[in-house]
Amino acid sequence: QVQLVQSGAEVRKPGSSVRVSCKVSGGTLSGYVISWVRQAPGQGLEWMGGIIPALDTEKYSQKFQGRVTITADASTSTAYMELTSLTSKDTAVYYCARGGWELLHYFPYWGQGTLVTVSS
Amino acid sequence: EIVLTQSPGTLSLSPGERATLSCRASQSVSNNYLAWYQQKPGQAPRLLIYGASSRATGIPDRFSGSGSGTDFTLTISRLEPEDFAVYYCQQYDSSPVTFGQGTKVEIK
Numbered sequence: 001q002v003q004l005v006q007s008g009a010e011v012r013k014p015g016s017s018v019r020v021s022c023k024v025s026g027g028t029l030s031g032y033v034i035s036w037v038r039q040a041p042g043q044g045l046e047w048m049g050g051i052i053p054a055l056d057t058e059k060y061s062q063k064f065q066g067r068v069t070i071t072a073d074a075s076t077s078t079a080y081m082e083l084t085s086l087t088s089k090d091t092a093v094y095y096c097a098r099g100g101w102e103l104l105h106y107f108p109y110w111g112q113g114t115l116v117t118v119s120s
Numbered sequence: 121e122i123v124l125t126q127s128p129g130t131l132s133l134s135p136g137e138r139a140t141l142s143c144r145a146s147q148s149v150s151n152n153y154l155a156w157y158q159q160k161p162g163q164a165p166r167l168l169i170y171g172a173s174s175r176a177t178g179i180p181d182r183f184s185g186s187g188s189g190t191d192f193t194l195t196i197s198r199l200e201p202e203d204f205a206v207y208y209c210q211q212y213d214s215s216p217v218t219f220g221q222g223t224k225v226e227i228k
Contacts, residue, residue, distance in 0.1 A: 035217070045157075045165065045208055047217040061216040095164055104212045106155035108176055110164035 002027035004096050004111035011117045017084040020114045022096030024077045027109075030054035033099040034079040035107065036070060038092040050103050051079065059103045086118045122147055122211050126220035132228040139196040141223045143209035148189045153213035156185055156194045159222075160205045168207075169194065199225070 007021040022034065035050035049060035053072035060068055064083070072079040079096060093113040099105030123146040133139055143154070152172035157165035167176040169185035172192055182197040196203055204227050209220040 044221045045210070045219040047219070059215060063216070099212075102212075104153075104215055104217055106153075106167060106170040106210065106212055107157075107165075108167045108170075110166075113164055 002098065002109045004098060004109055006094075006096060006111040006114045009115040009117070011119065012086050014087055014118055014120055016086055017082060018086060018116050019080055019082040020094050020096075020116070022079045022081075022111050024079070024098065027098075029072060029077040029079065030074050032101060033103055033105050034070070034072060035097050035099060035105075036068075036081040037095045037097055037107075039095070039113075040089075040092040043092075048081070048083075050099070050105075052101070052103060053079070057103065083116075086116075088118050090116065091118045092116060121216060122149065122214055122218050124209050124211060124218055124220035126207075126209060126223045128223060129221075130224045130226060132226050133199055134228045135199050135201055137199050139194075139199055139203070139225055141194040141196075141207055141225075143187075143192040143194070143220050145190045145192070145211060149192075149211045149213045151213060152188055153211060154185075154187070154192050155210045155212065156183075157208045157210065158203075158205045159208065165208065196225075201227075 030053045033050045036048040051058045051070045069082045096111040097107035098109040127142045154172045156169040159165045173185045206222045
């Protein structure tokens with residue numbers, strides 16, 4: 001059974017960066033897209049971007065282009081999302097989700113979510 | 121960017137009733153690349169439907185999806201107590217992947 005386990009909650013100051021990890025077990029990391037989706041408090045879901053580790057190919061939402069970097073380490077079956085230049089508007093739960101073999105896909109598997117709080 | 125508009129915002133129904141949720145896209149979603157998710161408080165979303173009408177693994181058959189082009193529907197034939205939640209549609213036809221704003225199904 002595929003499981004995605006994310007790193008713990010983070011608190012950051014405005015202007016700083018955060019990196020969240022997502023470890024995949026029970027299945028391969030490389031051949032499938034890992035995407036990151038965030039959800040601000042009381043709000044809906046927002047796709048940030050994704051990576052197919054086997055192809056070393058990424059795609060990002062224009063909204064986050066230049067601020068977000070998604071990487072993957074096949075040796076540890078772990079994907080990472082780094083977001084820079086944080087503001088209070090980045091306070092949200094960040095989810096990793098595994099899709100299929102295309103960068104744009106639906107998501108059968110989700111991590112448990114990581115709360116990132118940006119506050120001075 | 122494809123904008124997905126879900127209606128209604130809130131649906132107040134009783135257990136056993138039928139729920140019909142709508143998702144309208146600002147432009148045609150090719151290949152019916154539309155999915156539906158259920159989310160309960162404090163939990164990650166759960167995939168219900170993909171390809172507009174295919175049920176995900178383990179999803180009860182009281183959940184069904186239909187539609188094409190710009191108009192899609194999620195139907196819950198008979199609401200069970202565990203079905204009261206927020207439902208989101210998602211398109212994965214073009215970048216960026218987008219989600220609707222959600223429909224909350226609450227107990228009447």
